[in-house]
Amino acid sequence: MPMHSRDKKILVTGAGGFIAHHLTSRLKKEGHWVRGADIKLPEYAPSSADEFLKIDLRDRENCAAAVEGMDEVYHLAADMGGIGYISQSHAEITLNNTRMDVGMIEAAHRASVQRFLYSSSACVYPSHLQHEPDVVPLREEDAFPAAPEEGYGLEKLYTEKLCEYFTQDYGFETRVVRFHNVYGPLGTYDGGREKAPAAIARKVARARDGDEIEIWGDGLQTRSFMYIDDCVEGLVRLMRSDYALPLNLGTDELVTIDELVDIVSAAAGKRLVKRHDLSRPQGVRGRNSDNTRLREVLGWEPKIDLRTGIVPTYRWIDKQLGGAGAHHAPLAAVAAPR
Numbered sequence: 001m002p003m004h005s006r007d008k009k010i011l012v013t014g015a016g017g018f019i020a021h022h023l024t025s026r027l028k029k030e031g032h033w034v035r036g037a038d039i040k041l042p043e044y045a046p047s048s049a050d051e052f053l054k055i056d057l058r059d060r061e062n063c064a065a066a067v068e069g070m071d072e073v074y075h076l077a078a079d080m081g082g083i084g085y086i087s088q089s090h091a092e093i094t095l096n097n098t099r100m101d102v103g104m105i106e107a108a109h110r111a112s113v114q115r116f117l118y119s120s121s122a123c124v125y126p127s128h129l130q131h132e133p134d135v136v137p138l139r140e141e142d143a144f145p146a147a148p149e150e151g152y153g154l155e156k157l158y159t160e161k162l163c164e165y166f167t168q169d170y171g172f173e174t175r176v177v178r179f180h181n182v183y184g185p186l187g188t189y190d191g192g193r194e195k196a197p198a199a200i201a202r203k204v205a206r207a208r209d210g211d212e213i214e215i216w217g218d219g220l221q222t223r224s225f226m227y228i229d230d231c232v233e234g235l236v237r238l239m240r241s242d243y244a245l246p247l248n249l250g251t252d253e254l255v256t257i258d259e260l261v262d263i264v265s266a267a268a269g270k271r272l273v274k275r276h277d278l279s280r281p282q283g284v285r286g287r288n289s290d291n292t293r294l295r296e297v298l299g300w301e302p303k304i305d306l307r308t309g310i311v312p313t314y315r316w317i318d319k320q321l322g323g324a325g326a327h328h329a330p331l332a333a334v335a336a337p338r
């Protein structure tokens, strides 16, 4: 069956979460039969999956039930959050994700799934390559010699290798994507697991013109941010490609966190004062994606710039909060990106 066939049976894990929810909608639009699996239902909009299993994927029997009868698996479920969240609970995050990832790859292989896509992260890259805001973009081969982010990043790197070993030893077709900071509507925007764009959009939405907002770190730390539509496009393209090694998926539009705040403020039409809190975690100093291999492999790269993508993101978060400053409240900390 050609890989672009429109009648595949596809499992999307993490379908109660941000990226997998959007991916499910895209795969449904293409005409596939989609099963979603997650420990929770989507919070902000119903899933368009044909079937949704509300299950805990740390349990191996649940992994087996989820993959049954599937042609392809996009495995996006993970215990994750912004830098505040993943800097704590190393044991719990590592254990939860190890159990899910090992269970899922083993079950998918046993069930003779044709292709298995694993969602990794830029957190696999060594921290010593990310000490400067004006950072050299990270190439895929920079992940080794390894010095990943504690806990979350280490586990991702381990599972990347597990995918490679399953391919080498069993001929199992795997794809590995390394996301760089994804944002957009329907992403977590409060509760402690949110990432920088959503956290900043929430703060800006709650502030009145001229208010002060708190930023984690000195605001000079840098990242690149990818809009959700580009992320989903890249995922589908990677799954259909013949490329089995880890591949960056992000933009190479490097911005400081202060610039991100200015872009969100401009989208909101507000002028705000930044108060930097140096006691808060800020993650690595600078991180950017080298997209050379992405362009070679997919003949494509993310196109939506931050100024464009932040507008629907801000509007959606503003609406969740009751619209135009309706819920003005004292501002809590703004999470720095991972």
Ligand SMILES: NC(=O)c1ccc[n+]([C@@H]2O[C@H](COP(=O)([O-])OP(=O)(O)OC[C@H]3O[C@@H](n4cnc5c(N)ncnc54)[C@H](O)[C@@H]3O)[C@@H](O)[C@H]2O)c1
Pocket (backbone or CB within 6 Å): 013, 014, 015, 016, 017, 018, 019, 020, 037, 038, 039, 040, 055, 056, 057, 058, 075, 076, 077, 078, 079, 080, 096, 100, 119, 120, 121, 122, 178, 179, 180, 181, 182, 183, 188, 195
């Ligand atoms: N969003 C980003 O910027 C980013 C960056 C790097 C990597 N990633 C990776 O991409 C994937 C998707 O991220 P996201 O931003 O959509 O996160 P998300 O938190 O919105 O989605 C992850 C989903 O996994 C589910 N999950 C957690 N534990 C589970 C369990 N035991 N059983 C079943 N489901 C469980 C959660 O309930 C959640 O709905 C994750 O693997 C994440 O590590 C995301």
